[in-house]
Amino acid sequence: MNCIIPFTKDIKFNTSISEILSISLEHEYTVNDEEILGNFIVTGEYKTHEVSINKEKFEYVLPFSVNITKKIDADSVDFAIEDFTYEIVGKDTLKVNIEYSIKALELPEEEVFEPVEETRETFEEILDSIDEEIEDQKKEEDNVDTLVSDEREEVGEETSAVNEITTAEKNAILESVNPAEETFVTYHIHVMKETDTIESICVKYNTTSNVLGEYNDLSTVAIGDKLIIPEVNE
Numbered sequence: 001m002n003c004i005i006p007f008t009k010d011i012k013f014n015t016s017i018s019e020i021l022s023i024s025l026e027h028e029y030t031v032n033d034e035e036i037l038g039n040f041i042v043t044g045e046y047k048t049h050e051v052s053i054n055k056e057k058f059e060y061v062l063p064f065s066v067n068i069t070k071k072i073d074a075d076s077v078d079f080a081i082e083d084f085t086y087e088i089v090g091k092d093t094l095k096v097n098i099e100y101s102i103k104a105l106e107l108p109e110e111e112v113f114e115p116v117e118e119t120r121e122t123f124e125e126i127l128d129s130i131d132e133e134i135e136d137q138k139k140e141e142d143n144v145d146t147l148v149s150d151e152r153e154e155v156g157e158e159t160s161a162v163n164e165i166t167t168a169e170k171n172a173i174l175e176s177v178n179p180a181e182e183t184f185v186t187y188h189i190h191v192m193k194e195t196d197t198i199e200s201i202c203v204k205y206n207t208t209s210n211v212l213g214e215y216n217d218l219s220t221v222a223i224g225d226k227l228i229i230p231e232v233n234e
Contacts, residue, residue: 007098031074076105188229
């Protein structure tokens with residue numbers, strides 16, 4: 001806050017004014033949240049007639065107020081008289097012109113909070129939004145469970161179909177092997193699964209990749225392929 005304010009007042013005396021012999025100006029003020037209130041105190045001496053040798057004293061209190069539009073630090077207020085003039089108007093009126101300045105530090109504006117009712121409505125909206133999100137998540141989870149269940153059923157059907165090796169297929173595969181030329185008499189038919197590797201099959205059936213390669217094309221093994229696995233007859 002930094003402003004210069006003019007103040008003019010006509011002071012009517014009870015007697016006529018011939019001459020102002022002396023004059024002085026003092027002031028006092030207080031500060032609250034809305035305004036600065038104060039008084040100018042004008043004192044001095046004057047003569048009622050030109051030829052009079054008597055001196056008359058005068059003292060007048062002139063109230064003033066300044067509205068505060070922004071919040072200020074009351075301890076920082078600097079009040080000063082910038083100019084003071086006077087003149088006699090008519091026979092019994094003293095007109096005073098005062099120009100004063102006020103400087104003060106402005107305080108930061110306080111944060112405005114919404115009313116409690118509006119805040120509650122906001123919380124309710126947030127809760128409703130959370131409930132909707134939870135409901136949507138449940139629906140998505142149910143959809144995923146349904147898809148997974150369907151996929152498991154399809155995979156189960158496919159696995160069942162793959163694992164079902166007919167007697168005719170077994171005979172056709174085994175006929176391609178000549179027992180008379182080999183030292184193996186027992187053969188396993190293994191259907192490749194997603195988790196199978198040549199190494200894991202060798203461990204499971206206690207054989208080697210070289211032996212498997214004699215009976216199968218290991219370069220193009222895929223899921224669902226059937227491998228012939230010989231077993232040594234002890």
